[in-house]
Amino acid sequence: MKPSIVNLINGLILIIAGLYGYFGITGSTGTASVTALIPAAFGLLLVVLSLFWKKAPKVISHIAIVLTLLLFIMIFSRFMKVEIWKEAKYIFLICIVSNALALFVFIRSFVIERIKK
16 A cells, blocks of 8 residues: 555545544533544544655655654553543554554655665
8 A cells, every 4th residue: 555545545444533533532521621523633644644745755744754753652551540431541552552553654654665776
């Protein structure tokens, strides 16, 4: 699968997860936290980067992998702090899997490009 498509899918998953976390989980309890929108903000950035992928693929792919890695680390650390398996932990798990797959595809594409040279 192409890194640009994986980046777009990852961004959309993050947007949906972030909005669900804000409006669905924290919104229903009346304790809506703006930090629940962090994955949605990163997802929006990744979707915007996907729109410009063909113009500068090297630059955009490096920016996307840095953002994805940063979010992966943030979400994984938060995932480890949540002790009870509730909706929030499942949302974190979905974001972790999505980011891990995107990182795998990015790194694989970098390795393939390096081998071609």
